[in-house]
Structures are given as structure tokens and as C-alpha cells.
Amino acid sequence: MIRIRRLQRQDEDGKWFDDSYAIQASDGKVTCRYNLTWEYLGGRLNYQIQQSGLPLEELEQVFDNPRMRWLPVETLDMSFEQATEFLDPQFHIPRLKKRVTLQAA
Amino acid sequence: MADKYTELLERFDPIAIARYQITAKDLESIEQYIEILQSDFAQNVWQEAVQVGGEYGTSIIIHEVTQIRALKQVGIDPLRYGLKDLQRILDQHRDAHVSALYEEHLYLQEVLTRKFGQRFQVATLVRANQLDDTDLNRFLESAIGIFLFEEDRVEQARQALERLKGR
Numbered sequence: 180m181i182r183i184r185r186l187q188r189q190d191e192d193g194k195w196f197d198d199s200y201a202i203q204a205s206d207g208k209v210t211c212r213y214n215l216t217w218e219y220l221g222g223r224l225n226y227q228i229q230q231s232g233l234p235l236e237e238l239e240q241v242f243d244n245p246r247m248r249w250l251p252v253e254t255l256d257m258s259f260e261q262a263t264e265f266l267d268p269q270f271h272i273p274r275l276k277k278r279v280t281l282q283a284a
Numbered sequence: 285m286a287d288k289y290t291e292l293l294e295r296f297d298p299i300a301i302a303r304y305q306i307t308a309k310d311l312e313s314i315e316q317y318i319e320i321l322q323s324d325f326a327q328n329v330w331q332e333a334v335q336v337g338g339e340y341g342t343s344i345i346i347h348e349v350t351q352i353r354a355l356k357q358v359g360i361d362p363l364r365y366g367l368k369d370l371q372r373i374l375d376q377h378r379d380a381h382v383s384a385l386y387e388e389h390l391y392l393q394e395v396l397t398r399k400f401g402q403r404f405q406v407a408t409l410v411r412a413n414q415l416d417d418t419d420l421n422r423f424l425e426s427a428i429g430i431f432l433f434e435e436d437r438v439e440q441a442r443q444a445l446e447r448l449k450g451r
Contacts, residue, residue: 188324191366198371210416215374215381216321216367218329218347219414226415246324271375275421 181262184235185250186211186242195248199270201228203235204259212263214271289315295337296345300391306349314348316363320370339395340449347388354380382426385410385419396444404441407431412441 181202188198199213199221209228213221227241235252242249255262267274289308293301300306315330322328333344355362358380360373374381389409397403404412411420411433424431434441 188367190368196368213418214371215378216371218321219419220322220325220329222415222418225418244324244326271371273375273378273422275425 181255181257181259182235182252183255183262183266184238184252187248187250189246197270198247199272200266201235201238201249202259202262202266207234209233209235209238212267212270212272215273292334295334295341297339297342297395300339300342300346304346304349304387306345310349310352311345313352313363314345317348317352320363320365320367336449338448338450339392339399340445343388343392343395346391347384350387351380351384354383378422379426379428382423382428385423386428389413392445392448396441396448400444400447402440402444404437404444405432405434407433408435408437408441409445412438413445 183203184201185197186199186201187195189195199211199217201209201211203209211221211224211228213224217224224242228238231241233240238249255265257265264274266272289311292311293306293308296306314333318328318330322330329344329348333341333348335341336344352362355373355377358377360377362370362373365373386406389406392409392413393404393406396409407420407423410423411417414420420433424433
């Protein structure tokens with residue numbers, strides 16, 4: 180079971196739509212998964228979330244914007260990996276294919 | 285309106301402005317582009333670039349101008365779309381974001397070497413400049429090239445970037 184919380188924004192006509200989501204891993208760590216429109220502000224949000232250590236239910240304390248809204252917590256019967264694989268495409272969040280890390284000499 | 289942007293050009297590094305051929309019209313496009321993406325943020329990327337100015341502000345401008353040009357190269361004028369469409373478009377053309385990251389941090393690499401005598405790998409600067417590892421991972425997995433990442437120098441790079449911002 181995994182818990183998530185959707186963050187919605189408004190389009191040009193004022194209609195709410197799903198923009199990004201926060202997900203809680205089994206160790207309790209909450210991370211926001213965001214699309215490329217956020218640029219580096221997404222990293223800043225994640226830093227604030229992780230510094231605060233707040234649970235999903237209290238994310239408004241970290242990020243409260245009158246033109247965005249957090250929806251109630253949802254529980255999905257999936258693993259973390261399954262949930263992100265399922266949700267990322269819906270939120271237009273680029274999926275990582277592989278990771279190659281080399282150490283400079 | 286062009287006068288406003290001509291004046292704003294003076295806030296940024298003239299060497300980079302010349303090298304990347306950034307014009308007042310480009311600045312106007314960047315402001316419009318960021319307005320579409322982030323109009324609902326308390327402080328968006330454009331506002332931060334203008335406020336900080338100097339080399340660090342220039343690095344943000346390089347990122348945005350590179351991204352807009354990359355999209356235009358594939359026939360997409362991002363200023364013609366709304367936020368929802370751009371979410372999808374940027375996902376479909378994520379290389380535009382990675383190219384922008386590369387140019388932004390290549391410039392920062394050169395500036396830090398020139399000003400402080402500290403040279404970091406581009407990937408190290410990408411990680412140091414972000415507060416999570418999302419962009420680094422996108423960067424390392426891209427087809428743009430093979431990059432070296434100096435995990436043990438991220439904090440040092442972060443301090444150099446803070447110094448560049450004047451903090």
C-alpha cells in the first residue's frame with residue numbers, strides 16, 4: 180500500500196487539473212514528483228518538504244499557494260515503484276530509464 | 285516595451301549575452317514563457333534571474349533561452365501554448381530541458397573557474413545547483429554525452445555557487 184496526495188493547479192480558464200503529486204515511501208519519506216514546468220522550483224519544494232519532515236496530511240504547512248490546492252490523501256494498492264510507474268505518465272513527469280554514475284578521477 | 289528588456293540586458297554578463305546572442309526580444313520571450321509555466325508561484329524563475337542578475341542570473345537566462353530555442357528547432361513555439369499543453373510538450377521533448385541544463389552549467393563551470401579558480405564537472409554543478417537529484421538523474425541518463433559526477437565535491441560546488449550569488 181502506498182499513500183499519495185495530488186497537487187492541482189488552474190489552467191487559463193480557471194479549471195483545476197492534476198499537476199504533480201507527493202508520495203510517501205515505506206520509510207515515511209515524502210517526495211514531490213513534478214513535471215518540467217516547475218524547473219528548479221520542484222527541487223526547492225522537495226527540499227522544504229524533507230527539511231520539515233511533515234507527513235502528507237500536513238503539506239499545506241510547507242507549500243500553501245492560493246492558486247494551487249492539495250487534494251486529500253489517497254491510498255493505492257501498489258508498491259512505490261508501481262505507483263510512480265502508473266502515475267508519472269498521467270502527470271507528464273519524465274520517467275528515468277537508467278542511471279549511469281561515474282566517479283571522476 | 286523593448287526598452288524595458290534592453291535595460292534588463294545590462295543586468296546580465298555581457299560576455300555570455302554576446303556569446304549566446306541573447307537579445308532584448310529573447311528576454312521578453314523568456315518572461316512570457318515563464319509567465320505561462322509559473323504565473324501562480326510567489327517567485328518564479330524569471331523574477332529570480334532578474335533579481336539576482338550577474339553571472340548567476342545569466343545562467344538562468346541561458347537555460348531558458350536554450351530551452352526555447354531547442355523547442356523552436358523542432359517546430360514548437362512554446363509561447364503559443366498554455367500550461368497544460370506545455371506539461372505534455374516538455375515531457376515529450378525532455379532533451380530540450382537537458383540541453384538547457386548542459387548549457388547553463390557549462391557556463392557556470394567556466395565562470396567558477398575564471399572567478400574563483402575552482403573547476404567542477406558539469407554534472408557536479410547540476411547536482412549542486414538543485415535541491416534534489418531529479419535534474420542530475422535526467423542529465424546523467426540523457427543521450428547528450430557521458431558525464432563525470434564528483435559526488436564528494438557537491439558541497440564544495442554548492443558553496444562556490446552561493447559565493448557567486450553573493451551570499
